[in-house]
Amino acid sequence: MVENRPVLRFIHHLTLIAGVVAVAFPLYVTFIASTHSLESILSVPMPLLPGDQLWANYSQVLTAGSTRGAQAPVGAMMWNSLVMALAIALGKIAISLISAFAIIYFRFPLRNFFFWMIFVTLMLPVEVRIIPTFKVVSDLGMLDSYVGLTLPLIASATATFLFRQFFMTIPDELVEAARIDGAGPLRFFWDVVVPLSKTSMAALFVIQFIYGWNQYLWPLLITTDEKMYTVVIGIKRMIVGGDALTEWNLVMATAMLALIPPALVVILMQKWFVKGLVETEK
Amino acid sequence: MADISLHAVTKRFGDNEVLHPLDVAIGDGEFVVMVGPSGCGKSTLLRIIAGLEEATTGEVRIGGRRVNEVEPKDRNIAMVFQNYALYPHMSVRDNMAYGLKIRKLPSAEIDARVERAAGILELGPYLARKPRELSGGQRQRVAMGRAIVREPAAFLFDEPLSNLDAKLRVQMRLEIQKLHRSLGTTSVFVTHDQVEAMTLADRMLVMNAGTVEQVGAPLTVYDDPASTFVAGFIGSPAMNLVPGRRVGDGVEVGSGLEFPLPEALRSTARAAVTVGVRPEHLVVSSAGSVAGPALAFRVDSVESLGADSLLHGSAAGASFVVRVDGHQAPQPGASLTLSPKPGRVYFFDTPSGRRLAG
Numbered sequence: 001m002v003e004n005r006p007v008l009r010f011i012h013h014l015t016l017i018a019g020v021v022a023v024a025f026p027l028y029v030t031f032i033a034s035t036h037s038l039e040s041i042l043s044v045p046m047p048l049l050p051g052d053q054l055w056a057n058y059s060q061v062l063t064a065g066s067t068r069g070a071q072a073p074v075g076a077m078m079w080n081s082l083v084m085a086l087a088i089a090l091g092k093i094a095i096s097l098i099s100a101f102a103i104i105y106f107r108f109p110l111r112n113f114f115f116w117m118i119f120v121t122l123m124l125p126v127e128v129r130i131i132p133t134f135k136v137v138s139d140l141g142m143l144d145s146y147v148g149l150t151l152p153l154i155a156s157a158t159a160t161f162l163f164r165q166f167f168m169t170i171p172d173e174l175v176e177a178a179r180i181d182g183a184g185p186l187r188f189f190w191d192v193v194v195p196l197s198k199t200s201m202a203a204l205f206v207i208q209f210i211y212g213w214n215q216y217l218w219p220l221l222i223t224t225d226e227k228m229y230t231v232v233i234g235i236k237r238m239i240v241g242g243d244a245l246t247e248w249n250l251v252m253a254t255a256m257l258a259l260i261p262p263a264l265v266v267i268l269m270q271k272w273f274v275k276g277l278v279e280t281e282k
Numbered sequence: 283m284a285d286i287s288l289h290a291v292t293k294r295f296g297d298n299e300v301l302h303p304l305d306v307a308i309g310d311g312e313f314v315v316m317v318g319p320s321g322c323g324k325s326t327l328l329r330i331i332a333g334l335e336e337a338t339t340g341e342v343r344i345g346g347r348r349v350n351e352v353e354p355k356d357r358n359i360a361m362v363f364q365n366y367a368l369y370p371h372m373s374v375r376d377n378m379a380y381g382l383k384i385r386k387l388p389s390a391e392i393d394a395r396v397e398r399a400a401g402i403l404e405l406g407p408y409l410a411r412k413p414r415e416l417s418g419g420q421r422q423r424v425a426m427g428r429a430i431v432r433e434p435a436a437f438l439f440d441e442p443l444s445n446l447d448a449k450l451r452v453q454m455r456l457e458i459q460k461l462h463r464s465l466g467t468t469s470v471f472v473t474h475d476q477v478e479a480m481t482l483a484d485r486m487l488v489m490n491a492g493t494v495e496q497v498g499a500p501l502t503v504y505d506d507p508a509s510t511f512v513a514g515f516i517g518s519p520a521m522n523l524v525p526g527r528r529v530g531d532g533v534e535v536g537s538g539l540e541f542p543l544p545e546a547l548r549s550t551a552r553a554a555v556t557v558g559v560r561p562e563h564l565v566v567s568s569a570g571s572v573a574g575p576a577l578a579f580r581v582d583s584v585e586s587l588g589a590d591s592l593l594h595g596s597a598a599g600a601s602f603v604v605r606v607d608g609h610q611a612p613q614p615g616a617s618l619t620l621s622p623k624p625g626r627v628y629f630f631d632t633p634s635g636r637r638l639a640g
């Protein structure tokens with residue numbers, strides 16, 4: 001690729017541009033559709049330039065919601081999604097950090113057994129255990145609640161495993177230096193382990209926030225009350241029956257809104273995220 | 283300040299006994315160096331003193347108090363590690379202050395101690411930096427600062443200079459010496475480098491495979507090695523150790539080169555005796571003028587070290603290394619007559635490796 005052959009270069013660029021268009025075009029269409037009235041979207045061919053209903057559509061979904069299917073305001077759904085994504089991301093980080101700390105720094109009976117138990121659950125995605133989990137959550141009366149929405153998704157083998165791997169790279173001498181300095185396990189955790197894990201935590205936060213935000217199947221099962229809908233479920237519930245009945249302009253506006261928070265998290269935390277993946281501060 | 287003593291201390295990892303029963307006594311304010319090849323158990327011994335490792339049997343006392351059951355933080359010791367073990371996310375100041383904060387010293391006292399240590403170690407300009415912004419030598423100084431601020435009864439050093447380049451190592455060696463002279467704190471220093479041991483120690487403990495081979499002042503150990511192991515380990519280049527046979531009142535090595543046995547050793551020497559001569563104790567002399575053994579030495583190769591040159595070659599079929607003045611080194615292929623300095627030939631019992639004593 002060092003040589004400079006114009007034809008080859010043209011082909012390379014064409015391929016790349018085609019790729020970008022393939023990814024970006026649906027997004028563009030979604031945006032365009034969210035700026036038109038329902039009638040103009042349903043006309044053939046569909047318009048490909050922005051319409052004049054942007055403000056009307058967005059303010060309607062945010063404050064009032066669709067008039068068909070799910071009728072809760074999307075603003076409230078976004079709030080639910082935010083609570084869920086944050087609780088899952090922060091909960092996963094907290095639980096995994098503590099579990100990994102226990103597994104690496106404490107000798108207790110059956111330590112390896114517990115580690116492997118956690119590790120094995122890596123192989124069980126939410127969907128596999130969804131019926132029993134639903135049963136438990138429903139018996140505990142946690143349907144249509146934030147706790148029911150988040151708690152079953154907080155346990156995370158992946159994050160525990162990642163933190164374990166990271167802790168294993170912390171030199172033993174550092175632990176010993178802290179022991180001589182008089183730091184007990186909890187002080188060592190707060191003063192050394194947590195600060196050293198900051199970048200890993202940031203990377204995990206990004207991944208888990210998006211994971212939480214995009215949850216579909218679990219909230220679909222567990223929420224029946226419109227007030228508890230997350231935005232992803234909201235989109236699904238706004239789509240009713242045939243094409244003509246669905247307010248596609250509002251669905252598209254909701255979809256655009258649903259995109260914003262994960263995109264923001266990625267953009268704002270990009271620096272940390274990359275650092276967490278490539279750099280270890282030791 | 284305190285003395286440290288170990289009584290019949292052993293250490294096992296599983297079935298592997300890495301320390302055989304050891305008795306060590308370290309005086310108050312003394313600088314003791316434990317030296318030995320890698321894997322001989324030096325670090326394990328030091329970690330037992332620090333409390334990072336438990337002795338399998340035996341007793342450890344610091345300042346007269348039995349500390350086997352005492353946590354490291356309550357043993358009133360400070361340790362300096364080979365890889366510095368600084369907290370990467372803390373500034374130099376916080377690294378040094380951390381242990382004091384945990385002990386809840388008043389912050390004015392902490393500041394004063396940190397400033398004083400920074401002054402001694404010339405770390406003043408770096409107090410706000412993170413360890414990764416420091417050079418290896420500076421990091422090692424911070425690690426020492428962290429030890430100093432605790433004002434412990436004893437410093438424990440585990441190969442603290444091994445990660446530094448040669449020049450810095452010499453410089454830090456001098457600084458540690460200076461520090462010990464000004465603070466006078468009991469220090470135990472572990473190293474595999476016999477030069478460090480020779481230069482730093484008030485007394486050194488030469489260790490081999492989990493046992494102490496010899497204890498003594500550096501020059502005593504150099505002048506009077508107790509075994510072939512010590513003779514070969516202390517001194518650079520190593521002592522020439524040539525296996526020989528007892529013949530009459532002497533020991534024959536190679537083909538017909540005879541070293542006379544001193545009177546006192548004649549009764550103890552058995553059939554197999556190893557003869558030891560240091561490279562610096564073989565002197566070039568003109569043939570005929572030699573009293574005692576004369577080595578007809580043929581030079582195979584010459585290593586020039588500047589001030590000195592090392593001649594590698596053989597006499598009577600046995601290999602020797604000889605140290606001569608750097609400017610008067612002969613060419614490879616030359617033949618010389620060598621004689622050992624009087625009283626500088628050592629005799630060891632070959633099977634046991636112990637020095638023959640009268």
Ligand SMILES: Nc1ncnc2c1ncn2[C@@H]1O[C@H](COP(=O)(O)OP(=O)(O)O)[C@@H](O)[C@H]1O
Nearest residue numbers: 295298300318319320321322323324325326327
């Ligand atoms: N935690 C441990 N578990 C098992 N064996 C160990 C452990 N620590 C040290 N050893 C063994 O003990 C011996 C002495 O080790 P060490 O004291 O580190 O030697 P040195 O510091 O003299 O190089 C080595 O053979 C080493 O393999």
Ligand SMILES: [Mg+2]
Nearest residue numbers: 324325326441
């Ligand atoms: Mg060691």
